[in-house]
Amino acid sequence: MPDSNGAVRVGVYVCHCGSNIAGIVDCKAVAEYAAGLAHVVVSRDYKYMCSEPGQELIRTDIQEHQLNRIVVASCSPHLHEHTFRVATANGGLNPYFMAMVNIREQDSWVHTDKAAATHKAKDLVSASVRRVVLQRPLDKARVSIDPNVLVVGGGIAGIHAALTLANAGKHVYLVEREATIGGHMAMFDKTFPTLDCAACILTPKMSSVKAHPNITLWTYSDVENVAGYVGNYKVRVRRRTRYIHEDLCVGCQECVEACVFKVPKVNDEFNQGLGKRRPIYLPFPQAIPQTPVIDRETCIEFKTGKCKKTCVEACADRHAIDFKLEDKLEEIQVGTIILATGFQTFDAKRIPYYGYGHYPNVYTALEIERLVNASGPTSGEVVLRDGKTVPKSIGIIHCVGSRDENTNRWCSRVCCMYSLKLAHLLKEQTGAEIFNFYIDVRTPGKGFEEFYQRLLVEGVHFIRGKVAEVTDWVFDPSEEGMLTLRVEDTLLGVVRRIPVDMVVLSTGLEGRHDAQEVRRLFNITCASEGFFQERHPKLAPVSTFTDGIFLAGCCQGPKDIPDTVAQAGAAAAEALALICAGYVEQEPNAAYVIAEDCSGCKNCIPLCPYSAITFTVDKRAEVNPVLCKGCGTCVAACPSGSLQQRMFEDDELFAEIEGVLVHA
Amino acid sequence: MKPKVAFYWCAAGGGCEEMVVDLAEGILDVVAAVDIVLWPVAMDFKKADIEAMEDGSIAVAFINGAVRTTEQEEWAHLLRRKSQAVIAVGACAQMGGIPGLANFSNRAGVFQTVYRDAPSTLNAEGVLPETTHQDNGFTLTLPRFFDTVKALDQVIDVDYTIPGCPPTPQLLSDAVSALLAGKLPAKGTVLAPDQALCMDCPRKDTKPERLAISEFKRPHQVLIDQEKCILAQGLLCLGPATRSGCGSRCIEGNMPCTGCFGPTSRVRDYGGKVLSAIAGSADSNDEAEIARILDKIPDPAGTFYRYSLPVSELQRKRL
């Protein structure tokens, strides 16, 4: 393998990418121009460099023309750098003798002036040719992968990912913030379009999580700190105390019954505040684990210290309840992490003209899920807030908070279908007249459109138009005591007033309120909407830009249960792929000290965020290549130029700068 | 026959001449060993004498000072022609030195300051130097003064460099003896170690591993601790970026290094590099606070390019 910088022979390849590049950039001209550059022996343009024949071209040229440097001008290195390094290696060269030029994402796709775009491509190629001449042969370092996996979030995504990995024989730590796993799915009544009950399909999976020997389940817990890198993450988890020993509690719930609060008074979060709970409670009957929680804010003992502690009596000789218990910190070592932190629903109060929080009989969809649920606050009886009146007419407003410049611009994907589902369930239980107000009905899924047709047959009304307001303004005596929806029926072309007893707001999905903190904690990126960003929208939908961290479920974007489960499986598979390989190769871009040149001024040491630089006994700086992530901050600061970075050496970057500017 | 040696001065402060004198008795050995054919500060030779010599007949010319006038330019070319080797002596010849700071201005600006604005100037008629002047029938001439000061190697080809403002006599005698022994290193070499000053700074061990500066100070504002790392005391010591070989003279004198030995061979733009190192030590991540801390560095450009403006990437101020 030639690795000398001696007789340098460069091959340049300009990709058309069909018309993606060639449509704007004159690839032929660029190749001809490159042919005239110093050290360039071969210069070609080709339709698809990433294709098999394209790569073959590189391989054969290397051999026929004794090339020892390769420049490929095509798409973003984030897409195909790996591809062309492999092609280079297949030709018998060190893969790091290849340099890529981005003339698609950052040239042909963003410019319209062909001459200027071609000029730009030439400059970038000239820079890369100058750079590649100086590039050194490098070898990837291998980092071993700890087989343990951390799954964050115990909704259906986290549950499925955890089970998949556990069944593959890997140990999983499943960390959930709430007191139970199950997430939003546990709150749903039935699931569209099949109408099978959510609990019936979810709870068995929940119990197998609890029972699985390979799963360590920590609920009521938060990830507090994440350190390390792919294969070797050190994670600190805070297990908030329930004031009940999980190991001593048998889940009999006698303490809950025995609570001094004979009548539950606290708003029940699981039931969206439609029901009440006690200070000591189990979120819902099938909760996993079956260990109750004591909530400090409302418990008499914590507020006054003078409670009769009837709960403790009830627990008797099991002694599971202990008001002195404290949070527990767990330090774990994992190789990969799957984030399944889920979503939150749009806050309907942000749209004042729909009257949520102002008019009692305006509900969110999630409230209705609980209301129609047999185990819900009204045991499945659909009544208005007064607790008795059964609604005779119901208006369901789609796209609340979604597809709107003023709130969230995206389509939340599930609202149409869950609105149809709720329409069906509400009609089934109340026989009420039901009006759906929609912008478009979107039913792209297996059995979705059929379900829509079924509702039309059932006589549910569909009115195409964005509701202007929900008001108690009475224009006609018939509206007295009702909520009137004012809407332009865009099919009839008239403005209508439709009075109803109950209004349901189909609120959209958005990223968790604390998505930003979580994102920083795991050092991944967020898309502008507050959902976590995948590495590539098509080719790497569950990976992130941080190696070893994967995404599952709605934390990456709105999706329904089947898609969520599929994605969770994919994330698990990605993690398994790393674990089974046993190691991951690291980009060899670490910084290094030229020992004989270093004066030991220590300037670099505090600049390293990973404490990878140490001061040696012979009073010089030294970089630990495993800890170094290759940011190069120390290199830029070394006052005597004795620190360098592989792949981004000073001379390589100076050469690039000269290269882009040399041809006016 | 003894090798012929020439000493010449261009735009400089005389320190380099001092350095030669500072050889003390050592100078006698030099005189004994070589045949000095030119040394304006000490002996009377005329330009014509040199012009009369054969090209390449001088073994080595030691030239100090930057080039800022036509006369200096002519002498530089003349000595280059007559000498086998040219050694640039001192910061001015190597990088432009203190005179190089004139590159923040130009001839007009310099003249205005020196001949008119300077408080110490007495020049009622505001006369400025002319290249030619008629005085009762005679034409008097002066060399032309350039707008831009240049380092010696920006004017002629230079074989070796002895850095410093001024260099140490030691560096000079080492050079001379290397010359006599015919043991000069590869062309282009700077005849001083290629590590930064911290390498052999007497206070090296007192520098903290995690230096963070929240307030920069100036020497007159503080009583400088005799033992501790000067940079760690908040004073701009440029030692970490500056080539060693000076014997830490300033540090020994309890003064911060101002960078007269210039950068190591691995650094292209001394000011840019030292700026990077210093800024990195500013102890804040808050934009306003960072600005506040760096405000305490007076005249950053002048400080970081004190000796090297003409050889920096930008070379001079754009007017």
Next chain:
Amino acid sequence: MPEKPGYLYFPGCSLRATGVAYEESLLELFRMLDIPLHELNDWNCCGATSYMSVDEGSAFVLSARNLSIAGGMEAPDLMAPCSACYLALRKTQDYVSHYPETARIVEEGLKAAGLKPLNGVRVRHPLEILYNDIGLAKIKALTVRKWQGGKIACYYGCQAVRPYDEVDRPHDPMRMDQLMNAVGVETVDYSLKTKCCGGTLTGTIHDVGVRLNYILLKEAVRKGAQAIVTICPLCQFNLDAYQAEVAKESGEVFDVPILYFTQVLGWALGGNLKSLGLKRSIGGRGLVRKWFTENREVLANA
């Protein structure tokens, strides 16, 4: 700048015509609050809505002239009580800072008139000034007369709260309600508080304008309000002036006092009854007399 700078005051045409009661009560209220108002020197038309829609450029210049003059005066903030004036001035300021083309037109216009360029004087509405600068607590503390009248509906209209959200929340403004409550007046949950008063339609497409007023009056009464309080002279005028026609059109008789919030506040803070323009409104004169003039009861804390 004087230690009590107060506010620059831009009356605009309405407050010198149909809205005299607004000006009278506003001046009286600020007198009670001991806050000086300096009328803008040589002010001219605000550039009003209709002009904006006909010839935006000239309207902006016209409007900007006032802002430019304001820039040179002693108080930093320019108070525009009429919603139309507030919006026109505020919009000019906004467009000049965001749209280079508008900025250019205005700049040229001002230069031609030998006026200074705009210097970021703040355009403000009394509702928001009372709420933010004076505050509910102070208003409550200064209240001396005890309200014995009936419930009222606070009506905000459109221009003061939209599109700019500095005066109050665009969709469910509450500040006028809070000010009323602060002086002991009970307000109703008036769902139409930001709906259209008919604007200039009463003068152009008359029946539509009248119908819109009918809707507003009817709903206010249904909610149990005996009077409507406004912050805009046009709203006040429309609701007040056409009650007879509303009756003619709808067959329903209304005799509802349509007041300015400054009248109620000025009264509550002990303003001179003669200086509050209470005699000027048409609707519900009886109630007005009963509530304001005949009611002599004062609060204990007064």
Next chain:
Amino acid sequence: MPEPFEPRIVAFFCNWCTYLAADLAGTSRMKYPPNARVIRVMCSGRLDPQFILKAFADGADGVLIGGCHPGDCHYQEGNYKCLRRFNLLKRVVKEMGIEDDRLRLEWISASEGDRLRTVMIDMVEKVRALGPLNWNASLEEVAVS
């Protein structure tokens, strides 16, 4: 007739935020002027002031630095280090007679393709308004004597 002045801008983008934003602008087919030449570094913290000075010296009319938003650096704090150097470098560059708008630091996250577009447009316009920097030529014209 002479060609209209087209600013030459050298842009240094960090691999994780601004470079990805530029890719995103591409995949979203946003359009912006073709004046900038992007050089990729892993982190804005890698930017040695020498690079920026070199770019100006070699004929760049403007230099744009793009990094992750404060607090969002892929390497935790590299962008802060960049910010510190940038602040000091700005002062020096100003001293050398280079206008403020020619050297610019922008925080652009991976999701802000549109922001990248606006910054590019704005930078090109501002530099165009300033005219060519053309460093070496401008040196010669003062050096002639």
